[in-house]
Amino acid sequence: MANLFAYTDGACSGNPGPGGWGVLLIARDGETVVKERALKGGEQDTTNNRMELMAAITALESLSRASALTIVTDSSYVKDGITKWIHGWKRNNWRTAAKKPVKNAELWQRLDEAHARHDVTWEWVKGHAGHPENERADELARAGMAPFKS
Numbered sequence: 175m176a177n178l179f180a181y182t183d184g185a186c187s188g189n190p191g192p193g194g195w196g197v198l199l200i201a202r203d204g205e206t207v208v209k210e211r212a213l214k215g216g217e218q219d220t221t222n223n224r225m226e227l228m229a230a231i232t233a234l235e236s237l238s239r240a241s242a243l244t245i246v247t248d249s250s251y252v253k254d255g256i257t258k259w260i261h262g263w264k265r266n267n268w269r270t271a272a273k274k275p276v277k278n279a280e281l282w283q284r285l286d287e288a289h290a291r292h293d294v295t296w297e298w299v300k301g302h303a304g305h306p307e308n309e310r311a312d313e314l315a316r317a318g319m320a321p322f323k324s
Contacts (some may be wrong), residue, residue: 192323193220231285248299
């Protein structure tokens with residue numbers, strides 16, 4: 175039985191500005207890579223946080239059946255948002271503790287829906303620190319952004 179990992183990253187040139195997201199899906203049997211898939215995309219006018227969210231959403235939405243997987247992200251915003259903050263936001267009708275609307279609520283709702291279909295473990299890694307799969311996800315995110323940069 176293979177273990178599934180999704181390495182996700184977002185990038186933005188200016189914040190807001192053109193942005194991209196990247197996902198590296200890897201199925202491993204022990205240390206052996208059984209299957210690998212790369213996904214990328216972007217938007218003309220977005221933020222880094224939105225691209226980080228889109229990477230995680232795409233990783234989950236790309237899976238055709240309910241799966242157990244580990245999502246590895248360098249975004250504490252995404253990891254903390256989905257594992258800690260979202261419960262209060264939902265209780266407060268998508269408002270923060272300060273009663274302000276949650277930023278990117280439509281993406282958080284989409285992530286919450288995709289997340290519910292899977293058994294997800296979240297891991298944070300330091301970005302741009304030589305983690306090979308995180309670096310590849312960053313390259314995919316930058317490639318996803320490229321068509322939108324002038």
